[in-house]
Amino acid sequence: MLPGFNDLCDGETLGKLGHSSYEHSKQLCHVEHVHYFPIDYRVNLVAVLILSRGKCGLSSCTTRYLVGMAVADLLSIFIEVVLVRIRYYYFPGTYLDITPVCSSIAVLVFAATDCSVWFTVMFTFDRFVAICSQKLKTKYCTAKTAIVVLTTTGIVLFLRNIPFFFVFEPEAIINNLPWDCKIKPSYYTEPGWLWYDCIDKIFIPLVPFAFILLVNALTVRHILVANRSRKRLRGHSKGENQSDPEIESRRKSVILLFSISGNFILLWLVYVLDFLYYNIAGTNPTYYTGSLVIFQHVGYLLSSLSSCTNTFIYGVTQTKFREQFKNAVKYPAISLITLINNSRG
Secondary structure (H helix, E strand, O other): OOOOOOOOOOOOHHHHHOOHHHHHHHHOOHHHHHHHHHHHHHHHHHHHHHHHOOOOOOOHHHHHHHHHHHHHHHHHHHHHHHHHHHHHHHOOOOHHHEHHHHHHHHHHHHHHHHHHHHHHHHHHHHHHHHHHOHHHHHHHOOHHHHHHHHHHHHHHHHHHHHHHHHOEEEEEEEOOEEEEEEEOHHHHOOHHHHHHHHHHHHHHHHHHHHHHHHHHHHHHHHHHHHHHHHHHHHOOOOOOOOOOHHHHHHHHHHHHHHHHHHHHHHHHHHHHHHHHHHHHOOOOHHHOOOHHHHHHHHHHHHHHHOOOOHHHHHHHHOHHHHHHHHHHHHHHHHHHHHHHHHHHO
16 A cells, blocks of 8 residues: 555645645544444435425525535535545555546545535625625525525635645656655745645635634624614513514524534634644644644544534524425335335235
């Protein structure tokens, strides 16, 4: 088995690269990803199918964003587990280990991770506009705009990660074929690559993390002010216990927004704290020892979970999604029973 790009769990190659996707990839052992892959993959696939039907009681705009997020999570899990992990452990030495191919896989993993993160950012901003700006809501919060935003964001993120294709060089030349991937020494010395690496680390996860925190803070502030104003306008003529449909609708929208964005913040918090620590303190994560190693590994593990938790959030916060999920689970059994009964008849 050739070392380098494939050596994710104990190799230092991709860990030195510093990109969020492979930093947590190299730390997660094959048990976590390969063994839990069937659950993660099926859950996200079911979420995509259910949300695509548009029967969850959500607006078409919200549905588009949730489908986009689920697809990004699905791709992130599939590419990282199937094309990297399973290939590394069970199918070493295949054509996927050729340098141009494994370099392309690296770009795909980076892009899928970026999409998973930034689609969450786009969804958070969309809900912020829907809640805080009624004038802009009618123009921006539409299904067409959501498709344009998701498509444009996906293309930009893919193009942004193309330079990583040129970061790698062959680990070995066998029969005139370049095999495996290792990072070029110039990546750590040339000013252009150093600037690109710095921008990449800021782009994921600092900017999304800070943006979601800011937007959620502004959303909470707007909701508190709007609720106080609405209660004053309504007065006490209809009684204190009378429900307000507008506030109730806003509450449901906020629960979904804060559940998804709050989940993102919590799962990336340890990773961000570790990132800030080794940049401010000027330490090298490669030389972590003791509790710092555990802290770093926990950060990578939690950030990787962000690709498979949104479906559970939908189930907890959305009644109609739970109903559709139950129907999807029951459908194979019901179809089988119906088929058996028809064959007997």
